[in-house]
Amino acid sequence: MTGAFGRCKRSLPTAAAEPKPVEAEAQQPESSSNLQSFLQWALANGVEGVPGSDGSKTGLYTGEGGERGVVCLQAISKGETIMRLPLRLAITDQEEEGREEQAEDTTGVERQPWSVRLAGKLLQMLQQGDACPWKPYLAVLPRVVPSPLTTYSWDDVQAIQYPPMRRQVDHASWLASSACQQGNGAFTREQWDWALSVVHSRTFGAPGGSSTGGAGVRMLVPLVDMLNHAGDYITSPPGQMPPLVQAGDCVRWDLKAPVGPEGEWLMDLSATRDIAEGEELLLSYGERSNDEFHLHYGFVPARNPHDDITLFTDIEGAIDWWLSAYLPAGALPPQRLQLVINAAYNSAEQEDTSAQAAQAVLATVPRAEAAVIRAELERIKLSAGGMVDGRLLAAYRTLFEAAASQQQQQQEEPAAGTAARLGRDWQQHMRLAVARRSRELLKEMPTPLLQDLEQLAAEDTEQQQAHCWADVLKSYAAAVAAFEAEHGSLLDCEENERDTSAAAAGSAGPDAATSSGSTISEPALPDAGVDAEFARLLLQHAASDATALAPAAEERAGVGSSCILPVTYRAYKKMILTDAVLLCVA
Ligand SMILES: C[S@@+](CC[C@H](N)C(=O)[O-])C[C@H]1O[C@@H](n2cnc3c(N)ncnc32)[C@H](O)[C@@H]1O
DSSP states (O other): OOOOOOOOSSOOOOTTSOOOOOOGGGGOOSHHHHHHHHHHHHHHTTOBSOTTSTTOOEEEEEOTTSOEEEEESSOBOTTOEEEEEEGGGSEESSOOTTGGGOSSOOSSGGGSOHHHHHHHHHHHHHHTGGGOTTHHHHTTSOSOOOSHHHHOOHHHHHHTOOHHHHHHHHHHHHHHHHHHHHTTTSSOHHHHHHHHHHHHHHEEEEOOOGGGTTOOEEEEOTTGGGOEEOOEEEOSOTTOSSOOEEEOOOEEEEEEOOOSTTOOOEEEEEESSOBOTTOBOEEOOOSOOHHHIIIIISOOOTTOTTOEEEEESSHHHHHHHHHHHHSOTTSSOHHHHHHHHHHHHHHHHHTOTTHHHHHHHHTTSOHHHHHHHHHHHHOEEEETTSOBOHHHHHHHHHHHHHHHHHHHHHTOOOOTTTSOOOOSSHHHHHHHHHHHHHHHHHHHSSSOHHHHHHHHHTOOOHHHHTTTHHHHHHHHHHHHHHHHHHHSOTTSOHHHHHHTHHHHHHSOOOOOOBOOOOOOOOOOOOOSSOOHHHHHHHHHHOOGGGGGGSOOHHHHHHHHTOOHHHHHHHHHHHHHHHHHHHHHTO
């Protein structure tokens, strides 16, 4: 959850200062008693504005499925502080004070990705039982996080259909199994799955200070992590470019540096607009693609403008694809061809505005984590808002101009069947190329969009209502029918594009905008080898009641049998691709 935050001038506190315990009720087994004990613990430890406490305008609710959230009980004005929490209550991925001073990391923990470090810490704290000062918080963590790692069956993973996400799910599973192995059995695989899914779905990211080498601090923040997400959402009809976007959140969090000698780091929650009684207090977890929501949070937000699709794994793949699609064999002499390819790489590189900032981050994270971040940065994406990666635009423009000038010199069009139509100008070419690639990706997914939408529209759960599937189905069914009446099959309309090229060339389609920003918070790879020192650390804390931490098998199986989440996820991917095809000849 990387929302808006204040810049930290000093390093964030570690978990060294321990919270105070609360009295006897904390031991009650029922979850409502656990919640009460947790709220009392928060009050006892200096949290201001604890839901349900004197002077607070908010309350904690528990839904039918056990999910919690915070609701407004009395009108709150824009800018008003809702809650204030001392950050000593946060559980961070940083080591205890003093450890960072060591010249060399001898434990190996530092070489683990942040999620493994934090998940390991959580499991160790649970092992401490009554001795752990965070026990009331640990007792209210969800027993099951409905993420693919903990709840998907093999069939559910196959139902994702979209290869990049299938690979990410495999990777998350490998990460958990690797952490388990490196811990030499100190905790079970189920416990690691649970702990990793908890940290991935509840962690706040803060910018790092000098003590962390600039790397961000990840924190589990009790109570604030009870707030649910509502980010930006598209309000315009499907396919409209650019889409109209509205913010759904009403609360923000900020870090406040200590004031005065007795001061301490605080996390403040405040209202970003007036909030009426009865409204849920909602944070934005950040401008993330559906990939992260699906993989780490176990839900897919409705109509997320920050969703995207990976068109190519990297720019090399994008250039290779272009050459095979648009350049007939032997069209350019080999030397000239090499020069053109080099020029395309160079222009893409010049567009890579995030490269320098990325290098700084990559230098501070564990090696294997850096590999995942690098792979993410290399992906060439198309966003739900119709934005194409700037590197692709630059490379394809260079390639288009070279091919067009060659054609002019030869005064001939490439023969049909040897290469796709280039287009009249580079902007039209870009639309055609993106549409062509989108059709390819759509064809690789086993079910058509309209079939998925029909399945989703038939779902009548509360969670699905926000997506308005019936309206989305109607809208896409009409748009696809109109398209196919004019151009033939949506997935096989290449030849029709040739026929309609004159009309399309003159149309003022959406100008492809550049976007080189990418999220970098993928799950991270631990080092491949077994880390004996990390294993030793975990073993030290392993206790006999470890299995109590993991959800019961039947609980996991129950959640795993629902398979609407992968269908929801893949439908949004297909909507981005379908929009690209529809727009290309609009
Ligand atoms: C930080 S926690 C929020 C509190 C959580 N509801 C609880 O009961 O502890 C994040 C989790 O809440 C749920 N969640 C948050 N926002 C949601 C949303 N807009 N739709 C569905 N589930 C959501 C997801 O299960 C997610 O993994």
